[in-house]
Amino acid sequence: MADKEKFVAKIQESYKADAPHIYLGAGVLNKEIVAEAKVNLLLRMMNRHGLVAGATGTGKTRTLQVLAEQLSNAGVPVFMLDVKGDLSGLNAPGSNNLKLEERASALGFTYKPDGFPVEIYSLSGKKGAPMRATILEFGPVMLAKILDLNDTQTGTLSVLFKYADDHKLPLVDLSDLKKVLSYLSEGPGKEEIKESYGKISTATSGTILRKIAAIEQQGLGNIFGEPSFDIDDLFQKTDGRGVISLLNISDVQQQPALYSTFLMSLLAEIYQTMPEAGDLDKPKLVFFFDEAHLLFKDAPKAFLEQIEQVVRLIRSKGIGVFFCTQSPLDIPETVLAQLGNRIQHALRAFTPNDAENLRKTVKTYPRSDFYEIEEALISMGIGQALVTVLNEKGIPTEVAVTHLTPPLAMMGPLPQADFNSLTEHSEMMQKYGAGKDSVSAHEILTERMNRNAEEEALQKETPEPRGRQPKEKTMAEQILSSPVTKEIGRQVVRGLFGMLFGTTTKRRR
Numbered sequence: 001m002a003d004k005e006k007f008v009a010k011i012q013e014s015y016k017a018d019a020p021h022i023y024l025g026a027g028v029l030n031k032e033i034v035a036e037a038k039v040n041l042l043l044r045m046m047n048r049h050g051l052v053a054g055a056t057g058t059g060k061t062r063t064l065q066v067l068a069e070q071l072s073n074a075g076v077p078v079f080m081l082d083v084k085g086d087l088s089g090l091n092a093p094g095s096n097n098l099k100l101e102e103r104a105s106a107l108g109f110t111y112k113p114d115g116f117p118v119e120i121y122s123l124s125g126k127k128g129a130p131m132r133a134t135i136l137e138f139g140p141v142m143l144a145k146i147l148d149l150n151d152t153q154t155g156t157l158s159v160l161f162k163y164a165d166d167h168k169l170p171l172v173d174l175s176d177l178k179k180v181l182s183y184l185s186e187g188p189g190k191e192e193i194k195e196s197y198g199k200i201s202t203a204t205s206g207t208i209l210r211k212i213a214a215i216e217q218q219g220l221g222n223i224f225g226e227p228s229f230d231i232d233d234l235f236q237k238t239d240g241r242g243v244i245s246l247l248n249i250s251d252v253q254q255q256p257a258l259y260s261t262f263l264m265s266l267l268a269e270i271y272q273t274m275p276e277a278g279d280l281d282k283p284k285l286v287f288f289f290d291e292a293h294l295l296f297k298d299a300p301k302a303f304l305e306q307i308e309q310v311v312r313l314i315r316s317k318g319i320g321v322f323f324c325t326q327s328p329l330d331i332p333e334t335v336l337a338q339l340g341n342r343i344q345h346a347l348r349a350f351t352p353n354d355a356e357n358l359r360k361t362v363k364t365y366p367r368s369d370f371y372e373i374e375e376a377l378i379s380m381g382i383g384q385a386l387v388t389v390l391n392e393k394g395i396p397t398e399v400a401v402t403h404l405t406p407p408l409a410m411m412g413p414l415p416q417a418d419f420n421s422l423t424e425h426s427e428m429m430q431k432y433g434a435g436k437d438s439v440s441a442h443e444i445l446t447e448r449m450n451r452n453a454e455e456e457a458l459q460k461e462t463p464e465p466r467g468r469q470p471k472e473k474t475m476a477e478q479i480l481s482s483p484v485t486k487e488i489g490r491q492v493v494r495g496l497f498g499m500l501f502g503t504t505t506k507r508r509r
């Protein structure tokens with residue numbers, strides 16, 4: 001009994017929340033759910049990032065749902081990677097079932113289902129409003145990762161980007177990339193670049209072209225293009241509640257390089273364009289990366305370093321990033337070290353590998369007067385987690401086995417009819433649904449080549465070249481009026497992530 005009193009006192013002191021916070025659930029001691037031992041996470045500490053980990057089926061995704069729901073209620077917009085496409089239910093109230101009611105009543109409240117404002121995106125454009133980026137925004141390094149290029153091929157890609165930049169050829173979609181590549185490797189540009197940029201071998205350009213074709217064959221070509229996604233759209237609110245933006249990647253799960261680079265370039269753009277925020281009462285936006293091991297799998301060192309850097313720096317912009325994965329060991333150490341808030345669901349100890357994981361995880365926890373950490377990690381139930389977060393002073397709270405609060409919205413995907421109606425009426429679908437084809441590298445080079453051919457023909461007939469002025473004007477006018485050129489400043493920011501991380505372009509928010 002004395003033990004319980006001590007426990008309640010300790011948890012209440014450690015998780016004291018006088019400021020806006022998320023209610024995670026109640027502390028558990030000796031298998032007893034102690035409702036008055038409330039476990040909270042301060043909103044102002046959410047830009048110190050976090051980790052949600054645990055074996056499959058232990059409740060990680062629902063924990064993300066709980067966090068997203070309460071953030072939305074607090075007016076904080078949320079971005080979530082929806083790996084299986086089963087988070088759209090956030091839009092509709094959950095059903096009153098016995099399990100959820102029991103969970104709520106064990107925590108001392110009555111279950112009241114609720115739905116939240118949701119916006120659904122997808123990279124393919126098939127599972128929600130298309131989230132696109134231009135080739136330029138991806139930049140050579142990211143693109144090289146997506147296309148799985150070696151160093152020589154990556155070098156060639158960088159030359160291509162440099163040439164396009166020097167010659168004001170907007171790289172928007174894959175057709176632009178292909179056009180510039182063949183122009184420089186076997187077209188009229190071949191001689192032109194020899195001196196200033198170096199020669200591009202046809203073998204290298206051939207390989208790159210084949211890899212581009214492979215992406216197109218998988219139906220993923222549409223990811224590159226216009227209108228490209230405007231990060232401002234992630235900061236929306238509806239009736240004071242933060243909009244939960246879901247990026248459904250269920251149909252591109254097999255291309256982790258594709259969506260992980262896309263996400264990282266989004267984060268990089270946010271980092272580069274947002275002003276310093278100082279300490280805020282609540283974050284401006286929180287990112288949730290479910291199944292984060294996919295993000296780090298086979299990632300080259302340079303890419304990992306960039307992730308580490310963006311995660312570290314984005315904090316001061318008032319953005320929180322939460323990773324969700326089976327084992328903390330899935331996350332590179334340098335990133336893990338920056339995740340101040342930890343919600344660890346149960347781990348398994350079946351295989352020697354599991355046991356090793358478990359031992360390593362135990363070591364990352366501070367000592368507890370109330371639990372044997374290893375025992376707690378393997379014995380927690382579904383929807384329970386070992387929690388330690390940062391208190392208002394930035395100090396880790398007392399480790400608490402926590403019986404987590406139930407999500408208020410539907411767990412799982414929306415029924416198809418509701419899903420269709422949600423996406424059909426979405427403003428973002430209006431904005432991004434149809435692609436647009438603006439004057440970019442492909443058109444400019446085609447025109448240039450046609451003109452050269454014309455001039456050559458003309459020169460053969462009459463010695464004095466004519467008819468050049470008006471044509472050039474038309475082209476210049478076209479380029480200047482192109483939305484691509486207008487947006488070039490913004491595009492460069494994201495693209496630079498791959499080249500010269502650190503240069504900033506200012507944009508107000």
Ligand SMILES: Nc1ncnc2c1ncn2[C@@H]1O[C@H](COP(=O)(O)OP(=O)(O)O)[C@@H](O)[C@H]1O
Nearest residue numbers: 056057058059060061062382383404405406407
């Ligand atoms: N906080 C919770 N409240 C109510 N039920 C939960 C909670 N967490 C998990 N569950 C139950 O456990 C199931 C598995 O959870 P899920 O989050 O999908 O696991 P994971 O993502 O770790 O594989 C859910 O479908 C749900 O029925």
Ligand SMILES: [Mg+2]
Nearest residue numbers: 060061062290
């Ligand atoms: Mg899950």
